Every structure is written in C-alpha cells, then in structure tokens.
Amino acid sequence: MAERKKLKMVSSTRASSAALVAPSAAPDPEVRAIAKRRQFNAAFKLSVLEQADRCTSPGAIGALLRREGLYSSHLTVWRREREAGALAALAHRRGRKATLSAEQKRLAALQAENARLERELAQAHTIIEVQKKLSTLLGLPTATAESTGSES
Secondary structure (H helix, E strand, O other), X not given: OHHHHHHHHHHHXXXXXXXXXXXXXXXXXOOOOOOOOOOOOHHHHHHHHHHHHHOOOOOHHHHHHHHHOOOHHHHXXXXXXXXXXXXXXXXXXXXXXXXXXXXXXXXXXXXXXXXXXXXXXXXXXHHHHHHHHHHHHHOOOOHHHHHHHHHO
16 A cells, blocks of 8 residues: 555656656556456357367467457356357446346246255154154054054
C-alpha cells in the first residue's frame, strides 16, 4: 500500500514537472488503465478454432494465438466445449437466469418432491430388508412366516 502511495506521489510530481516544462508532453507510461475482462462471442471462438485446426506448420498456432492475443488454454477450453457439442455453451452469458412461469415452478416442485419420495422409498426398502435379515439371523419369526404357519 505504501508503495502505491509512493508511486502516485512520484507520478504526480512527474506530471506536474512535465506540465511546467512542456504542456503537450506524452502521458506518463507508468500510469496503467483499469483492466477489463475480455468477452468472446461464439462466432469468434469457432472461427479461431477453425483457423487453429487448419494450421499445419510448426509455430503456426503460436502465431495465431499471438495475433489474436489469446492463450493456449483458451483453445483447450473451447475445443472441449465444441467436442461436447455445446455450441450454446460457447455463447454462454453470465448473469441472472430467466424467470420461470408458474407452471414451470410447479413442475419443478413436483419433480423435486417425486425425487425425495423415491429416495425415502428406497431407504424404507433397505430398512425392511435389513430387518428381515436380522430376524432370520436371530431366529425370530417374521410376519409372513406367522401368517403362512397359521393358514396351513
């Protein structure tokens, strides 16, 4: 933090001295602009991938990456997305998801409840199977054995 203050003080003193010397001097090269995240649309990604696929000579892909200002990791991620058939993922936008209609919300709630009930049913079946095995190991009669024994 102290270094930043020093840099600001140094750059401001340079700027004031430069203003006194030459009013039309070039801007200070040490002052950096605020970085902004780059965003690539699907068409650009696909065109770069096609160009990279056409590169045959050694160093051609590196030249392409330098020319476009990209990293090799961009190509790797974009190729994976293309192989997965995710053209929609190539055009993925960040932000809020679309709002669901009342019918879609109800359907999602019913599907979640159905999944929960299926998990509970599977758990109940597991518990019953364990109880049956335990009763046979301990030699206790089960409800099915009692009912079959009294009928015959």
